[in-house]
Amino acid sequence: MIVELDVNEYSKITPLLSGEDKTNVALMSIVAGNNKGKIFVDNPEHPRTAIIWAIASIAFFVGDCRNSEFTAHLNSYMGRKIKTGFLGYHRGHLVHHRGYERSLGQGVK
Numbered sequence: 564m565i566v567e568l569d570v571n572e573y574s575k576i577t578p579l580l581s582g583e584d585k586t587n588v589a590l591m592s593i594v595a596g597n598n599k600g601k602i603f604v605d606n607p608e609h610p611r612t613a614i615i616w617a618i619a620s621i622a623f624f625v626g627d628c629r630n631s632e633f634t635a636h637l638n639s640y641m642g643r644k645i646k647t648g649f650l651g652y653h654r655g656h657l658v659h660h661r662g663y664e665r666s667l668g669q670g671v672k
Contacts, residue, residue: 564634565614565640576602576613579626590615590623603640606634630636 573594593600600617604610612626612633
């Protein structure tokens with residue numbers, strides 16, 4: 564399952580962020596609600612995995628890269644919710660740690 568968080572709930576994903584993530588100004592601006600973006604998670608109450616999307620620019624994948632409940636839905640969700648506004652621009656980037664390569668290869672086409 565993948566659901567969009569309300570901006571007032573963005574801080575719920577803070578435990579998923581690595582030390583390196585926390586130094587990324589673009590990512591942290593979205594999490595703080597100071598920059599235009601959206602956050603999608605596997606579980607709105609206790610997220611394990613998230614996409615932090617700087618609209619039409621970049622998407623950050625954080626949390627558990629082996630979370631099949633999340634990664635199994637990436638292809639359809641990205642196609643319906645994100646691809647038109649993000650990957651369709653042909654300038655968007657996906658940012659993730661090495662563990663996401665397999666999941667993204669299977670989930671994002």
